[in-house]
Amino acid sequence: MATRATVAMATRAIVVSPVLAAERRAAESSATIVRSPEARSEEAVGLAEAIDLDVISAEIIPVNAPRPATLIGTGKLEELAGRVAEAEIEVVIVDHPLTPVQQRNLEKALNAKVLDRTGLILEIFGRRARTKEGRLQVELAHLEYQRGRLVRSWTHLERQRGGGGFMGGPGETQIEADRRLLQDRIVRLKRELETVRRTRDLHRSKRRKVPFPIVAIVGYTNAGKSTLFNRLTGAAVMAEDMLFATLDPTLRRVQLPHGTTIILSDTVGFISDLPTHLVAAFRATLEEVIEADLVIHLRDISDPDSSAQAADVEEILGDLGVDAGDKKHVLEVWNKIDNLDPERRRALLDGTRGPAAPLAVSAVTGEGVDDLLAQVEARISGAITAITISLTPAQMPLLDWVYRHGDVTERADNDDGSVTITVRATDAARHEISERLALGDSE
Numbered sequence: 001m002a003t004r005a006t007v008a009m010a011t012r013a014i015v016v017s018p019v020l021a022a023e024r025r026a027a028e029s030s031a032t033i034v035r036s037p038e039a040r041s042e043e044a045v046g047l048a049e050a051i052d053l054d055v056i057s058a059e060i061i062p063v064n065a066p067r068p069a070t071l072i073g074t075g076k077l078e079e080l081a082g083r084v085a086e087a088e089i090e091v092v093i094v095d096h097p098l099t100p101v102q103q104r105n106l107e108k109a110l111n112a113k114v115l116d117r118t119g120l121i122l123e124i125f126g127r128r129a130r131t132k133e134g135r136l137q138v139e140l141a142h143l144e145y146q147r148g149r150l151v152r153s154w155t156h157l158e159r160q161r162g163g164g165g166f167m168g169g170p171g172e173t174q175i176e177a178d179r180r181l182l183q184d185r186i187v188r189l190k191r192e193l194e195t196v197r198r199t200r201d202l203h204r205s206k207r208r209k210v211p212f213p214i215v216a217i218v219g220y221t222n223a224g225k226s227t228l229f230n231r232l233t234g235a236a237v238m239a240e241d242m243l244f245a246t247l248d249p250t251l252r253r254v255q256l257p258h259g260t261t262i263i264l265s266d267t268v269g270f271i272s273d274l275p276t277h278l279v280a281a282f283r284a285t286l287e288e289v290i291e292a293d294l295v296i297h298l299r300d301i302s303d304p305d306s307s308a309q310a311a312d313v314e315e316i317l318g319d320l321g322v323d324a325g326d327k328k329h330v331l332e333v334w335n336k337i338d339n340l341d342p343e344r345r346r347a348l349l350d351g352t353r354g355p356a357a358p359l360a361v362s363a364v365t366g367e368g369v370d371d372l373l374a375q376v377e378a379r380i381s382g383a384i385t386a387i388t389i390s391l392t393p394a395q396m397p398l399l400d401w402v403y404r405h406g407d408v409t410e411r412a413d414n415d416d417g418s419v420t421i422t423v424r425a426t427d428a429a430r431h432e433i434s435e436r437l438a439l440g441d442s443e
Contacts, residue, residue, distance in 0.1 A: 219298035221269025259405030302339035382427025
């Protein structure tokens with residue numbers, strides 16, 4: 001009963017995906033990896049549902065010649081207006097950037113609120129932000145977006161003339177006052193964000209003093225980053241089958257199988273056509289990716305558009321100065337293999353056996369996660385090999401450290417009280433063992 005009431009109260013919306021002629025040709029060409037119009041439309045519906053809109057229908061509209069006033073043609077606009085009125089639609093989502101004039105004209109023609117792709121993503125980000133920095137970043141991006149939307153729709157609120165009689169010119173218009181207030185608020189927000197960023201830099205510098213490598217998980221939105229993060233850390237980060245389920249970065253300390261400790265970072269999901277000012281606003285958040293010792297590029301391999309999504313992620317990584325082609329720094333992981341049919345799953349697993357091949361995992365079932373942890377440890381701390389050492393009675397306190405940072409395969413307790421052990425450990429751990437033995441450090 002509660003579910004029906006919730007659906008009845010939800011805002012009714014339709015999703016319109018204009019596809020320009022150049023975009024159609026690019027999608028039909030095999031030379032480039034471009035998301036299909038159907039996949040883009042489906043993603044737009046997912047974005048709309050992420051803010052609890054009740055999507056009544058979705059339509060792909062071919063646009064041969066974009067109209068400066070409305071983007072889409074007059075005939076299609078009249079047809080759309082009829083459907084909006086008939087279905088009592090309150091919000092029309094246009095999955096394409098709109099100019100302020102186009103947005104205003106569409107709202108007049110359709111008699112409904114119109115959101116373009118940028119506005120829709122901003123609405124989602126506004127709901128998902130939880131930390132102070134996240135909220136400030138979202139508000140700043142909102143204001144930067146709104147500043148360009150202050151078209152002359154407020155002129156009926158023009159103030160009284162500035163002087164007496166007929167001499168003075170018109171006083172400050174409402175739109176000018178709004179612009180000034182917006183600009184003042186933007187300046188204040190930037191100052192607040194600068195303070196937050198300095199605090200973040202301070203925390204980051206403290207982390208550098210503790211030699212824990214940072215591993216950042218990146219990927220297209222809904223690739224399963226938070227689910228994998230929860231699997232690896234035991235945390236309870238929100239993880240749902242929803243676009244942009246989490247927004248703020250989360251960091252946790254994780255101990256790998258052979259004792260290496262890392263800081264794991266879960267970042268905001270990437271998406272195609274992410275507004276430029278949004279990338280700029282969230283740059284401080286994404287600095288965790290820039291400074292990471294290892295980047296895990298997580299892909300939803302069950303998604304038909306996985307290749308196009310990967311291309312979008314690689315493009316944003318490139319904008320951040322991270323070379324996605326650097327296999328030593330970026331580890332590609334294919335997630336959601338549990339969603340594949342048996343034949344495709346078998347073919348996929350057979351094709352991921354080479355040393356440079358991506359790792360196949362399921363963050364939900366845990367399949368392949370042990371191999372992922374081993375690969376991360378090998379990338380961070382070097383190859384795992386065996387070493388045999390002898391500890392004198394004075395060095396026995398070191399034994400506990402060795403057990404925690406390596407895999408002891410053989411142990412012999414000698415008559416003189418010394419212990420001889422064979423331990424499998426990373427390059428970094430073996431180097432530290434040698435240093436501790438040489439210095440007689442028994443911490």
